[in-house]
Amino acid sequence: MEENIKPVIDSRIPEGPVAEKWTNYKAHQKLVNPANKRRLDIIVVGTGLAGASAAATLGEMGFNVLNFCIQDSPRRAHSIAAQGGINAAKNYQNDGDSVYRLFYDTVKGGDYRAREANVYRLAEVSNNIIDQCVAQGVPFAREYGGLLANRSFGGAQVSRTFYAKGQTGQQLLLGAYSSLNRQIAAGKVKSYNRYEMHELVIIDGRARGIIARNLVTGKLERFAAHAVVIATGGYGNTYFLSTNAMGCNVSAAMACYRHGAYFANPAYVQIHPTCIPVHGDKQSKLTLMSESLRNDGRIWVPKDIEDAKKLQKGEIKGSDIPEEKRDYYLERRYPAFGNLVPRDVASRAAKERCDKGYGVNNTGQAVFLDFSEAINRLGIDVIRQRYGNLFDMYEEITDVNPGEQASEIDGVKYYNPMMIYPAIHYTMGGIWVDYELQTSIKGLFAIGECNFSDHGANRLGASALMQGLADGYFVLPYTIQNYLSDQITVPHFTTDGPEFDEAEKRVQANLDHLMNIQGKRSVDSIHKELGHIMWDYVGMARTKESLETALKKLRDLREEFENNLFVPGSKEGMNIELDKAFRLRDFITMGELIAYDALNRNESCGGHFREEYQTPEGEAKRDDENYFYVACWKYEGTDEKAPSLIKEPLHYEAIKVQTRNYKS
Amino acid sequence: MWLTNSSVGRKVVMSVTGLFLILFLTFHALMNAVALFGFKYYEAICEFLGANWYALVGTAILAGGFVLHIIFAFWLTFQNRKARGNDRYEESAKPASVEWASQNMLVLGIIVLCFMGLHLCQFWAKMQLPEIMGEHPLSGTDALALAFGNWWTLPIYLVGFCALWFHITHGFWSAFQTIGTANEKWICRFKCIGWWWATIVMGLFAIEAIYFTLHFNNIINC
């Protein structure tokens, strides 16, 4: 199946069996000696798990690091919001886990669209991450014996997820932030807070710097380095409503894309099954309820459509429906994995039920997540100990306490179920990188969610933290040396060159343009419209027609943006609307990119579901014959022009490609 | 010196001097209580303390502690107001768990200081000071008679005790918190002990003051 795709780009995967590639690579790669490291500058944009861990580690090694974040402190990066945990193949539970099994689960979970070599490396270094974080003082959950505790997560049959209450992302990020702080104090990392990267500077074909705007003063500033690393996260906010933070944006990645960095697999967008449903048009973001809830929570809708109608009208409550009239559709459809099927499967199943009219809230766009059985079995204290903070969070938002008994029918106690619905959560696609995490632009690296490499078409729970930290602590600090080893004679750059002048001029012109449109519409109103287009036509279920409609609507929206945007204030000093306008322009381009890729990929796989391509049971139908490749999109000079497609064929040596099965 | 140039150090000075003053107050209340059983016993204690070397050393240390406590209180408050910044909140609400006393320690302290000034004039200046100066001191009982013979002494003293009660209910557990001896359990215990201590000792002082007033105004005679 691979022979009909001609490889045109080099992913630089080392030779040898998959289990030995990384070891071989490290043994033979070029290194930079300590004295030379001092002469080399590296820009790291972003301070999430990937950015902070990379900046800290590069600093420890002796490089001079310049580290940027848009928030007021590196600790605010959105990695902090990850709740559930981080995977590692430690096999501390003696349940048969191994590096290979984690590798296999991740590739399978990703619907066989990830790059095998990258995933194996990820599984391999996963254990180092846990060691590293424990040594940093990350307070992971422990058993009474003093050893680390684990929980299970979607898409796996072993317990390999390490966690720190429901705040694992926070604790891991604070660990990376503490290492970063140590390097800032040592003078090896210079930290720029409230700075946003607006443009990439390329000199003689290599990434050599960035133009960043100081968000407080509004001034553009120039920064030069021997290599640029972007760790700026995903593009989920293209959909306006997502679980991403308000500030998450794709502008840095888009700046790289416009300079020729390929954007890979943009259609792979993860929709998380357990979010609090949308409640109104004023809503600004969606709140995730951790996937760990699916360990003890059971997902259901009523069996009878009549009950569903009554729920939608508000005539009865979920707790009024007895056990025998509930349809635990995940357990029914996927007996082997039950409520712990991967996210894409769970999300689509929820949508399928709601589309059939079984939705349980006033909009018909919600299903129940119920803890009655678990509470009756284990007692409320145990359940509160596990999920207390999530229950409180749910109650604060919805005014319903899931730990409160609501009814008793035939001697069975029923508790208030949570209402959940899928929402945009994570983006598997991203800037294309080779095995060394280098993009198609020399000297430009992309790490974390920002790149595309490890999750294929769908990411398993608790793997994002793993990938971010793997890239930042254990992969990039090695591979970047392979690039930098021949840069040691290149002196520190000045920022006075013509390339910097031009880059700054471009940004300035863009900002001036945004200020001068002086139309009628606010940034948010256009962004919301973008979100509606994306969710309705490029969302959970896509068709050729919907995608073509989306592309047309997006063109119109760009028109509207370019001619009818209104940004108050001036470009001097802080201007929060100007910041958002700058990002929105890139979100629109990103939206188109997602649609182009989704339209191109005539198959269903992972987070990308085309209604035309499904089995009679409604499962995703892949087409390995024609789409067993990474779709890399190349910018064609202007935003208006469609990007061109370059294919990176996938080669699987260790794993047999087959249809995903979570039924038995 | 960390006791003066670090915030925790400065608080340790407040804490240690405060605890010392609490100790002093305990003895003071107990010694006065002797008078309730008979003024001749009280005279004996006054005689015992007098201007002997140990009493003088004790007084000097006590005075030193007082002065430090007061100087540091003003210093800390000055620093804290500076740290708060120039703009004040338009609207501020006190969380239920925050004691009123804890936010008004300086004001309470100043009330106590005024009361103490009066108290020193009425007793120390007439008893130990003349003795140091080589003059003839007043006897304890005479000093009590002179002070509590005035009708206004009692209300002023009661106000002073009240301020002290508030000051100590916070100061007691705060002192232990500052020297690092508290944890989640012991914070509650120290608060409880502090409350009882302040109530018993201030109650004792109040009873004494009321008794002396009644006695020296010849309302009761025993």
Place this chain on the structure above:
Amino acid sequence: MENAISFNIKVWRQAGPKEQGRFEVYQMQDIPTDTSFLEMLDILNEQLIEQGKEPIAFDHDCREGICGMCSLYINGHPHGPATGATTCQLYMRRFHDGETITVEPWRSAAFPVIRDLMVNRNAFDQIQQAGGYVSFNTGGAQDANALPISKVDADEAMDSASCIGCGACVAACKNGSAMLFVSAKVSQFALLPQGKPEAARRVKAMLQKMDELGFGNCTNTGACAAECPKQIKLSNISRLNREYICAKLAD
């Protein structure tokens, strides 16, 4: 509307760090009670933009109570009247029809106002940089289970580590003290064996930095812990004092 309220909102507006600030009052009509407080401010900002005015600047990011970016002193409370919740987790059902809601920035000398309701909390980063870490280089770790840690200590360390660095403790403290923030980090490491080797150095360095930056002296009023959205305990401060005094006495 049944589940909607109308109210006045009195907001602090300040064009820049050195400009004179003032309150402005805006009327809000029919805001659904399931709107979050920050979404209500979004609505207000949309209205301002519609009128051609500049929107109110306020810090916010994750909107799920974990990043620590949001601030706001609402009706006399940091993060508003709810307990154990940040401003972004505050919903309008906590407010009443017809009331006037006062919104101010954190006020502390160490947190200068940048604009409107946005303050500069860089001082917190500086304190962390002074010693809020375990000195250890990537790659040198032993197996994670080689070092058993009692569950009680690990859980307590986790509670201390929950601090989100929002600055509500400083905002709530009448002395502008950052002790709860510093003590949370010091406690996390003091409770874990990994933090022990440099415990004395850490506590001295972090405290010295805190003092240098102009935070006030703790007087144990407890307002910080009462208002902390993550319910960091007051006992952390006692532990910090203990660690510091022991470190100094050992010198």
